[in-house]
Amino acid sequence: MLFSGIPFLFYFLPAVVIVYFLTPRKWKNAFLLLASLLFYAWGEPRYVFLMAAAIVLFYIYGIAVEKSEKYKKLWLGAAVATGVVMLAVFKYADFALENWNRLTGMGIPLLRFALPIGISFYTFQCISYVIDVYRGHTAAQKNIISFGTYVALFPQLIAGPIVRYVDVEKELQARKTDPEDISDGVFRFLVGLGKKVLIANAFGQLTETFRASQDLSVLFYWLYAVAFTLHIYFDFSGYSDMAIGLGRIFGFRFPQNFDYPYTSRSITEFWRRWHMTLGGWFRDYVYIPLGGNRVSKGRWVVNILAVWMLTGLWHGASWNFVVWGLLFAALLLLEKWLPLQKLPDIVRRGYVLLTVTISFVIFNADTLAQAGSDIAGMLGFRGVPLVSKEALYCLRSYGVLFIVGIVGATPLVRNTAARLGQRPVSNILRPVIAAALLLVCTAFLVDGSFNPFLYFRF
Amino acid sequence: MRTRKIIGMLLVLALWLGLAGWAWLRPETEFSATERRELAKLPELSWETFLDGSFVSKFESYTLDQFPLRNGFRSLKALTQYKLLNQLDNNGIYIVDGSAAALDYPLNEDSVEHALKVFGKINDRYLSGSKVYAAVVPDKGYYLARSENYPVMDYDKLFEMVEQGMPYADYVNLTDLLMTEDYYRTDTHWRQEKLLPVANRICDVMSTAKPEGLTPVKQTQPFYGVYYGQAALPMEADALFTMQGSWLDGCTVTNYENGKTTGIYDWEKLSGEDSYETFLSGSVSLLRIDNPGAETDRELIVFRDSFGSSLVPLLTRGYRTVTVVDIRYLSSAMLDRFIDFHGQDVLFLYSTLVLNSSSQLQ
Numbered sequence: 140m141l142f143s144g145i146p147f148l149f150y151f152l153p154a155v156v157i158v159y160f161l162t163p164r165k166w167k168n169a170f171l172l173l174a175s176l177l178f179y180a181w182g183e184p185r186y187v188f189l190m191a192a193a194i195v196l197f198y199i200y201g202i203a204v205e206k207s208e209k210y211k212k213l214w215l216g217a218a219v220a221t222g223v224v225m226l227a228v229f230k231y232a233d234f235a236l237e238n239w240n241r242l243t244g245m246g247i248p249l250l251r252f253a254l255p256i257g258i259s260f261y262t263f264q265c266i267s268y269v270i271d272v273y274r275g276h277t278a279a280q281k282n283i284i285s286f287g288t289y290v291a292l293f294p295q296l297i298a299g300p301i302v303r304y305v306d307v308e309k310e311l312q313a314r315k316t317d318p319e320d321i322s323d324g325v326f327r328f329l330v331g332l333g334k335k336v337l338i339a340n341a342f343g344q345l346t347e348t349f350r351a352s353q354d355l356s357v358l359f360y361w362l363y364a365v366a367f368t369l370h371i372y373f374d375f376s377g378y379s380d381m382a383i384g385l386g387r388i389f390g391f392r393f394p395q396n397f398d399y400p401y402t403s404r405s406i407t408e409f410w411r412r413w414h415m416t417l418g419g420w421f422r423d424y425v426y427i428p429l430g431g432n433r434v435s436k437g438r439w440v441v442n443i444l445a446v447w448m449l450t451g452l453w454h455g456a457s458w459n460f461v462v463w464g465l466l467f468a469a470l471l472l473l474e475k476w477l478p479l480q481k482l483p484d485i486v487r488r489g490y491v492l493l494t495v496t497i498s499f500v501i502f503n504a505d506t507l508a509q510a511g512s513d514i515a516g517m518l519g520f521r522g523v524p525l526v527s528k529e530a531l532y533c534l535r536s537y538g539v540l541f542i543v544g545i546v547g548a549t550p551l552v553r554n555t556a557a558r559l560g561q562r563p564v565s566n567i568l569r570p571v572i573a574a575a576l577l578l579v580c581t582a583f584l585v586d587g588s589f590n591p592f593l594y595f596r597f
Numbered sequence: 598m599r600t601r602k603i604i605g606m607l608l609v610l611a612l613w614l615g616l617a618g619w620a621w622l623r624p625e626t627e628f629s630a631t632e633r634r635e636l637a638k639l640p641e642l643s644w645e646t647f648l649d650g651s652f653v654s655k656f657e658s659y660t661l662d663q664f665p666l667r668n669g670f671r672s673l674k675a676l677t678q679y680k681l682l683n684q685l686d687n688n689g690i691y692i693v694d695g696s697a698a699a700l701d702y703p704l705n706e707d708s709v710e711h712a713l714k715v716f717g718k719i720n721d722r723y724l725s726g727s728k729v730y731a732a733v734v735p736d737k738g739y740y741l742a743r744s745e746n747y748p749v750m751d752y753d754k755l756f757e758m759v760e761q762g763m764p765y766a767d768y769v770n771l772t773d774l775l776m777t778e779d780y781y782r783t784d785t786h787w788r789q790e791k792l793l794p795v796a797n798r799i800c801d802v803m804s805t806a807k808p809e810g811l812t813p814v815k816q817t818q819p820f821y822g823v824y825y826g827q828a829a830l831p832m833e834a835d836a837l838f839t840m841q842g843s844w845l846d847g848c849t850v851t852n853y854e855n856g857k858t859t860g861i862y863d864w865e866k867l868s869g870e871d872s873y874e875t876f877l878s879g880s881v882s883l884l885r886i887d888n889p890g891a892e893t894d895r896e897l898i899v900f901r902d903s904f905g906s907s908l909v910p911l912l913t914r915g916y917r918t919v920t921v922v923d924i925r926y927l928s929s930a931m932l933d934r935f936i937d938f939h940g941q942d943v944l945f946l947y948s949t950l951v952l953n954s955s956s957q958l959q
Contacts, residue, residue, distance in 0.1 A: 145620075145660040153617040184648050319599060322606035329609075341682070353703045354748065529702070529748045536685040543682075563601075570605030574612055581616070582674035585664045586688070586829065 140181040142381045143335045145584055151178065152385075159389065160316065168288040168311065171389065175291035179256070186255040189225070194287045196221055197265040201272045201279035201286070211273060218269035222262045229255050234456035257297035259453055261290050263420055268304040270424055277305045285311045294385035298378045300396040301416040307391055314390030324387030326569060329576040331380025334373045336580040338547065340587065341540050342370035345533060346503070356527035360516035362534060367503050368496045369544040372401065375414070394419075401495070401548045404487040405479055406470040409495060417453070421446050444468050454502070459510050463501045470494060619665040626663060631826035633870050636662035671829035679830070690828045691747055696782040697824035697832065698737045704750040705953050706758070712955040713762035716945055719900070719929050720765050726940035727898075730803055731766040733759050734787070734904040734948040737780040739772065750953055759952070766945060769802050771795050781835040784822020785950065786873055789813075789907035790838035796911035803942055805895065805915030811842035820872040837872050844890045844914055853883040853935060861886070861910050876906035882926035883935055886910070886919040893917065896941040900924060902951040912944070925957040 140147045155174045162170045180187040200218035204211055227235075233249045240247055268289070271277045280286040289311055295302050349355075349363035379396035386393040400413035410418050429442045444465065451464020479487060497514060504510035515521050546552065559565045629636055640646065640655035647653070664670065675687045685691055689700045720729060733756055742749040752772075760768040779791035790813035800807045819834030839862055848861045859878075866874035877884055880903070897916045899909050901923060913919050920936055927935075951958070 144657065145664060146657055149617040149620045149664075150660065153614050157614075181653055184650075318603045318607075321610075322603045325606050325610060325613075337677075337682075341684075528746070532685065532746070532748045536683075539681075539683040566601040566605055569602065570609050573606065573609045577609065577613055578670075579673065579677055581664075582670040582677065585661055585667055585670040586674040 140178050142378065142385075143332055143580070143584065145581075146181075148332075148581070148584070151181075156388065164313075168282075169284050171293075172284055172288045172291055175288070175293040175296060178293040179291065179296060183256050186253075186258075189229075189255055189258075190261060190291060191287075193221075193225065193261065193265055194283070194290050197269060197290070198280065198283050198286045200269045202281065204269055204272045205279040215269060215273045219266055222266040225262055226258065228252070229258055231452070231456045260299050260301055261296060263301050264290060264303070267301075267420060267424055271303065271305055277308055280304070280308075280311070292386075292391070294382045294389070294391070295393055298375070298382065299414075299416055300379055300382060300393050301420050302393050303420075306394055310391050316390050320387045320390065324384045324389075326384070326573050327387060328381050328384030329573045329580075331377040331382075331384060332580045333576040334377030334380060334547070336583050338540065338544055339370050339372075339374035339377055340583070341537070342366040342373070342544065345537055346370060348529075348533060352529055354527040354529035355516065355521070355523045356525060356530045357516065357519050357523060358526045358534070359530035360513060360521075360523075362530055362537075363513070364496050364500050364517055365541070366537070368401075368499045369541075369548065371499055371502070372397075372548055373544065399548065399550050399553075401492060402488070402550065403491045404484060405474050406467060406491060406494065407474050409491055410467070410471070417450070421450055425449060440472060443472055447471070458507050459501050459504050462507060462510070463498055466494075466498055466501065616665065620660070620663070623663070623665055629662075629667070629826070630870065631668055631821070631829075633823065633826060639663075668829070672831070675829040685747070687829070688827060690824055691742075692828060692830065692832075693741050694777075695832065696737070696741060696777055696780070697822075697828045698741045699785070699824070699827075700742070700747060701736065701738055701950060701953060702748045702750045704752075704755055706754075708955045709755055709758050709952050710762070712947065712952050712958050713759065715924065715929060715955075715958045716763060716900070717765075719924075719932070720763075722929075723932060723936075723938040724765070724943055727938070727943045728803075729763075729766040729943045729945070730769060730799070731759060731763045731945040732769040732771055732799060733952065734902075734908075734946065735772050735775060736785065736948055736950045737777065739949065740775065740777040740780075750949070752949065755949055755952060763945070767802055769799055771798070774798060781820065781822045781873075783820070783825040783828075783832050783835050784873060785824065786822070786904060786907065788838065789840055789876065789911070792908050792911055793840075796908060799908075799912060799944070800915065803897075803912075803915075803944070805897075805912070805942075806892070808840070808842075808845075808911040808914050811840040811845060811911070813838040814841045816867060816872070816875075818867050818872055822873070823871070837867075837875070839875065840911060844888070845910060847890045848886055848888045848910070848913055850877065851885045851887070852878060852881055853885070854881055861913075873903070873906070877909065877921060879903070879906070880923065880926060881921075882923050884921040886913050886921065888913050888917055888919070891915065891917040896920070897944065898922065898936065898938075898941050899944045899946055901944075901946045902948055904948045905946045908946065916942075924959055925951075928959040930959075 140151060142148075159167060159170055159174075176187055176191070179190060197218060200214055200221070203214040204218070207214060228250070229252050233251065236247050236249050239245065272279045280289070289302075289304055289307060292302075345366040346363055349359055349366070352359065376397040383393045383395070394416055396414060396416050398412040398415065400409050403409040403412055426442060426446045429445065430438060431442065432439050434442065447464040447468035448461055449464070450467070451460040451462070454460045454463070479490075497517075500513045500517070501510040504513060512521065516523060519525070559568060625638060626636055628634070637655065637658040639659050640652050642652050678684045678687045679692075686700055690697055691700060716731075735752065738747070738749055739752050741747070756770070756772070774794040775787070775791075780787050793808060793811075797807045816837045816839060818837065820837040821834050825832055825834075845861055849858050850861060850863075851858045862875050863878040864875065866872065866878060871879065873879070886909070891914070893915060894917045895915060896918045897912065898920045899905055899912070899922065901909065901921060902925065905921065909919060909921055920941075922932065922936070932938075
């Protein structure tokens with residue numbers, strides 16, 4: 140079920156919120172688990188059993204790691220292996236087989252499993268939970284309902300943020316339902332909905348128009364690249380906002396996932412601001428266990444390359460994601476050696492925007508060949524004219540949206556809102572903006588048919 | 598301050614829950630007049646339909662179609678898109694000077710070639726001894742989009758393809774006889790009362806009597822065309838005129854699908870979902886127009902799409918019978934079961950819209 144869909148907004152969510160607040164405290168987790176399983180089963184009825192199996196297995200692993208001194212490592216290994224095998228079978232097997240067949244000329248049939256929605260998110264949460272128990276950062280959860288609620292919790296189930304067990308451990312035991320939290324949660328949810336429905340979907344349509352066009356030009360390639368860069372930011376950060384807002388409504392505080400990444404002055408900073416929970420996960424559960432930077436230079440370079448190749452692969456089983464990850468590895472390594480901070484701010488920001496835009500062209504391509512072709516088009520090597528009629532039309536038609544998108548990707552709106560927040564007028568403005576977002580987003584959803592969500596595929 | 602903040606947001610929640618409650622409880626609407634389609638109904642829920650995903654997808658369609666104030670929300674979206682975000686089209690519909698049209702680009706050459714292939718087969722199979730003519734009806738976008746720099750299909754290429762792809766036909770160019778105002782503002786089609794120059798030229802080329810002695814009669818029923826519903830914006834209704842005169846009023850139309858014979862206009866359709874269907878009853882595969890007042894025994898066969906519905910009556914004056922065929926609904930391979938081909942005049946009259954999306958032509 141999509142957050143940005145009428146069934147969720149006007150059927151599932153109101154029913155769940157009403158019943159949740161009527162449910163006695165001790166049954167709240169059980170109700171949330173049940174609602175989350177229904178939410179998941181809505182789009183993936185069969186794979187709900189896979190998730191249920193993961194809940195049971197990792198629940199057992201957590202207790203086993205805590206109880207067993209002798210076989211602690213073994214249980215940890217089993218937990219990590221289970222997570223990796225789940226991902227390998229359902230996400231990477233066909234990619235591996237395709238490449239194997241290509242290399243050897245063999246014809247091993249592909250498994251052709253549909254990708255279970257959100258598998259990358261909930262598997263990572265399960266693995267991190269067992270590692271945290273192993274490290275003694277948290278006690279194992281003895282109540283399987285509470286653990287199941289953590290894994291399946293619908294606000295963050297299918298697209299994150301990647302919530303670690305320690306982040307919500309206390310809230311799983313007991314949480315308050317403060318009216319101010321609900322108020323802030325509703326507002327945050329509607330802001331996220333607006334980012335997704337009004338901005339991301341429009342840029343998504345532009346990228347589709349580009350792909351279908353027979354009137355390409357250098358301008359159109361650039362419009363596409365910038366549109367997709369804005370699309371993925373508003374899509375994903377909007378979904379994170381909705382998840383965080385929903386969490387607040389139910390009394391959870393999920394970690395922030397985005398902090399205006401396009402204002403970064405280096406790629407290192409960009410990754411501290413983009414999909415922060417994923418970056419943090421790889422840092423704490425892969426990079427540091429590999430030795431981090433406290434190893435020889437050669438080993439450190441290998442660590443960086445490994446982590447970023449895995450980050451790329453986490454996004455999808457395709458070579459363009461590997462190249463995308465390795466591109467960031469190369470840039471991060473370069474930034475360790477080059478005195479980037481000596482350059483003027485504007486040059487540094489320009490460098491980040493340019494490299495990130497190109498990286499997302501690679502990210503969004505179906506194949507490496509298409510990525511190469513798109514970048515060649517941007518550089519004017521595709522033999523297309525500089526401008527075309529359709530590109531000019533799109534530029535005119537999406538001009539205001541580009542301005543909204545670019546301004547919205549900076550902290551300008553947040554800072555203005557923060558300044559206004561000190562004044563009494565904000566008491567009126569906030570609900571007015573929230574109501575307007577609710578009505579306009581509903582209007583776009585009722586009329587529109589274009590409403591995909593990018594991070595569902597991860 | 599904190600209390601006011603919470604109260605404000607509680608009102609938003611009340612609005613949200615109110616809309617949700619309305620969505621759950623409101624009775625189903627069966628038909629959308631503005632969109633001219635049946636709305637989705639609540640699907641049947643069973644284990645099978647849930648597991649195979651059909652319930653989910655149908656339920657999602659149902660929630661969209663049955664949402665309270667659906668038309669109002671569609672208008673709100675259109676206004677936001679046009680006025681606030683300054684986008685130039687909404688769902689591919691754009692409006693210039695109060696006239697709506699659909700973006701239709703690029704030129705689909707494969708589609709045009711498919712249409713030419715079908716026409717060629719008809720010619721080879723049935724039309725020996727016939728004098729064949731062809732005309733392409735430019736859609737409204739030919740005039741509207743060009744003047745406002747909207748992307749358009751390569752019309753010149755399309756006209757050239759048709760002219761060169763039908764060497765067995767005399768090609769009649771219509772582009773210089775029309776302008777934006779000759780089309781309904783809320784609809785795809787051209788206005789019958791503006792078609793005399795078009796009819797005159799075609800009659801000239803076919804050496805037959807021109808449609809003289811006709812006067813436009815305004816119908817009282819307001820006409821909301823197909824773009825009215827699609828654009829979802831407040832637009833003024835069009836006025837629908839029918840050309841009337843003694844020779845035309847004497848003509849009869851036989852509908853082969855239902856066996857009924859009516860006058861030249863189907864007045865029952867005037868107050869129906871699409872008033873344009875007043876012209877030759879809308880989407881009908883095969884019709885015969887009999888003109889008892891004709892001074893010759895000449896016969897005409899017209900292969901046409903919906904643009905032909907309003908033009909064909911104006912071409913009938915010099916013909917005893919006019920057979921009107923729509924090969925979107927009747928396979929051309931079966932035509933000799935219904936039509937006796939014996940050297941009649943033949944006109945292929947197709948719009949750029951159909952030629953650019955011709956998969957239905959059989």
